[in-house]
Amino acid sequence: MVYLPPIHPIGTTFRKGRNNTLSPGPDDVGVPWAIGSPEGGHDAVHPDLGTLEDFTWFVDQARTLGLEIALDFALQCSPDHPWVHKHPEWFHHRPDGTIAYAENPPKKYQDIYPIAFDADMDGLIAETCRVLRHWMDAGVRIFRVDNPHTKPVVFWERVIADINRTDPDVIFLAEAFTRPAMMHTLAQIGFQQSYTYFTWRNTKEELTEYLTELSGEAASYMRPNFFANTPDILHAYLQHGGRPPSRSAPSSRPPSPRPGASTPATNCARTPRSERAARSTSTRRSTSSGTVTGRRPNARAAPSPRC
Numbered sequence: 001m002v003y004l005p006p007i008h009p010i011g012t013t014f015r016k017g018r019n020n021t022l023s024p025g026p027d028d029v030g031v032p033w034a035i036g037s038p039e040g041g042h043d044a045v046h047p048d049l050g051t052l053e054d055f056t057w058f059v060d061q062a063r064t065l066g067l068e069i070a071l072d073f074a075l076q077c078s079p080d081h082p083w084v085h086k087h088p089e090w091f092h093h094r095p096d097g098t099i100a101y102a103e104n105p106p107k108k109y110q111d112i113y114p115i116a117f118d119a120d121m122d123g124l125i126a127e128t129c130r131v132l133r134h135w136m137d138a139g140v141r142i143f144r145v146d147n148p149h150t151k152p153v154v155f156w157e158r159v160i161a162d163i164n165r166t167d168p169d170v171i172f173l174a175e176a177f178t179r180p181a182m183m184h185t186l187a188q189i190g191f192q193q194s195y196t197y198f199t200w201r202n203t204k205e206e207l208t209e210y211l212t213e214l215s216g217e218a219a220s221y222m223r224p225n226f227f228a229n230t231p232d233i234l235h236a237y238l239q240h241g242g243r244p245p246s247r248s249a250p251s252s253r254p255p256s257p258r259p260g261a262s263t264p265a266t267n268c269a270r271t272p273r274s275e276r277a278a279r280s281t282s283t284r285r286s287t288s289s290g291t292v293t294g295r296r297p298n299a300r301a302a303p304s305p306r307c
Helices: 052-064 082-086 121-137 153-166 180-188 204-214 236-240 243-251 273-286
Strands: 002-004 069-073 102-104 107-109 142-146 171-175
Touching: 052 069, 121 153, 153 171, 153 180, 171 180
Parallel strands: 002 069, 069 142, 142 171
Antiparallel strands: 102 107
C-alpha cells in the first residue's frame, strides 16, 4: 500500500512556515492539511503534483505492481477553501463574525478552519460522500481518515454506510490516537481498520499485554493496524535502538490486518538523509544506462518532497 498525505491545493492565508511559524519563506509550500485554495478543494489535485488524469494514471500503474493507493481524507479547510465562501454556515463563527480557526492549546492553527458539523449535518454528509466517490472513480479504495474521533460518531456512521452500501470493498482506516473506548466505538460503527498504540509498545511485556487486550472481545469487530511509525511519529526506540527494533517491529505484526495495510521499512526511517542521498547517487552511477520504464509518456516528473 502507498499512503499519500493530502494531494489537494494548499491555502495561502496564514500559511505556515517551518516549525509552525507564521512567517513562511518563499520556498515554503504550507501544510498539506490546510486544504483548499482558489484552485480547488477536496476534489482537486495540487497543480504542482499534476492533474486528475495524472493521478488516475498513477493509481493504475501502482495497481499493476500489486499496490493500492490510500488517500488521506481530512475534513478541515484552509481559509481559502471554496466551502468557506459557498457554505459559511459550515464553520464556527466568533461573536465578531469571523470564522474560528483550529486550536489545540497551546498550539494554534490559523491556517485551518474546523467544520461545524451541527450546522448542516445532511449537507455535509452529502458533500463528503460526493468527494469520496470522486476519488473512488479515480481508483482509490482506501481512505485514511484524519482524526475521526474529533467529529460526530453518527456522521461517520452514515457516511461509511452510504459508501459501503454500493462499494463494500472500500476501506476506511481510523487515524485515531485517543481513548480506547472511542477507538472501539469507531470500529463498531463502520471503520474497517484502526490505528493503535503499537508504536509505543516495544518490550515483550508491553506487547504481550497489548495483544492480549486486542485479542479479546474487540477481535470480533476491531481490525487494529500495527504501524511501527507514522508520518509524524518516529518512536525513540526506532531512532536510537539500532538494528534490533528495526528488525523486531515488523515481525511483531502478524495480528495486524493484511488487506490495504503495510508498515514502512523502519530501518530506512532512521538513516540520515545525507547518507541515503549518497547511497542513491552511488547506486545511480553504478547502474548501467537504459530506458526508464513505467513513466507515462510526456508526464511531468514528480516534485521532490518539500515538507
